[in-house]
Amino acid sequence: MELTFSREDAADAMKSVSGAVGNSAMPILGNVLISTANDPLPGLLRSETNGRIYIAATDLEVGIRASIAGHISEGGAVTIPARKFAAMVKEMSDPTVHLTATSADRVSIDCGSAKFRLAGLPADEFPSLIPETDPEPQPELIGKKEDNEGLPFVSMDAKTLAVMIQQTAYAASREEVRYFLNGVHLSIKPEGETSSLVKMAATDGKRLAIAAAKAEGNTGSERQGIIPVKAAEHLRNMLLNSETVRISMNENRAIFDTGSTVTGNTVFATRLIEGDYPDYEKVIPSDNSIKLTICTQILLSIAKRVGVMANPKNPGLKIETTGDILKVSSSTPEFGEGFEETQIRKEGGDISISLNAHYLMDILKATDKAEVTLSMSDPLKPVLIKPVADDNYVCVIMPMRL
Helix, strand or coil: CEEEEEHHHHHHHHHHHHHHCCCCCCHHHHEEEEEECCCCCCHHHCCCCCCEEEEEEECCCEEEEEEEEEEEEECCEEEEEHHHHHHHHHHCCCCEEEEEECCCCEEEEEECCEEEEEECECHHHCCCCCCCCCCCCCCCCCCCHHHHCCCCCEEEEHHHHHHHHHHHHHHCCCCCCCHHHCEEEEEEEECCCCEEEEEEEEECCCEEEEEEEEEECCCCCCEEEEEEHHHHHHHHHHHCCCCEEEEEECCCEEEEECCCCCCCCEEEEEECECCCCCCHHHHCCCCCCEEEEEEHHHHHHHHHHHHCCCECCECEEEEEEECCEEEEEEEECCCEEEEEEEECEEECCCCEEEEEHHHHHHHHHCCCCCEEEEEECCCCCCEEEEECCCCCEEEEECCCCC
16 A cells, blocks of 8 residues: 555544544554555445545544545555554654555655654454444445435534534433433434434433434434433534534444545544433423523623532522522532622512532533523422523523522
8 A cells, every 4th residue: 555645634634533542452443544445444434435545443432534635556454553643643844644555564654854664453453333234224424415315314514513512411421320321312303305303412310401403304214312422522523623514323323424525524433322311301391480581691600609609519509589680699518608699580480499500500601692591480390491592402400409
């Protein structure tokens, strides 16, 4: 194999795939696979577009493949240590990298006056995250859109999906007892011949966050699965530098493809957590007689200041209303107390309720809307929090007993 490519492109590709580099007793998982369209590999590593150079990594749970442009003198595939290669392309001074690999998996990498020799591992030992034996074939996500007509995927704005992850992932459980809550639930529901509703939700049993957005395309039937939190966070970072993303799901995996561009594309695949996600729609309260509307940043600032005095083990904020005045307070016996008042718009009667300070701040940080509404009916019943004039983001917090 003999390749020539841009150092900058390779550095960007390594940034994209680094989140999937394995850290285990299997040496091959610490390598990245470098392959060409002239030597296609199965599954995630399948090359559908000629003339591209593919760099892929997997830890057996998450797989990421980036594509860059380059000159292919001789096609092939080889794996090399991921972190060593990333450090090389980051520090090299010449703009062009020349890579050659022998049949013995010895790899030479030259960039200007810098020359490196690496011991690679055979490409056929590199695991495929999406083997051909999957019960349901995956769509050919790489290539022109017209080549993919009729395949089960939807397309949406990449940054919108990134925001949805930001608005939900924080609410996922970090405990191992209920493993099916250790992820973000993703569902794709067709709403017409050419459109679908993409929804994400996460809960740890004490709070719930739901985000939704429209997407183009129709998967034929509703598809859903639970994406591990770690995978969701890596996906968000990838989407921040993309324009559009295509989503495809089967019973075991979800695939996110940023589409072919001049500079390349990235494909992200993740296994789904097994288990039945709870019917979270049932816990959204609908009989709220009291509604408090307040500036998002004002409430966030107050929660930060007053929350300093909250008990670290039980960080409760007491929220009380008297007419159009909201009082937020917290106290710790060994340190003291703090409180602050502000004006609000209120519907319904007065109320006194306690909320977890961190949970409240997480919600407020995740929205860019100017105002939020806290809806409630009783000090012991769930509180519904929504940005004003935005029905696509909904949160629920269980109150605390102080």
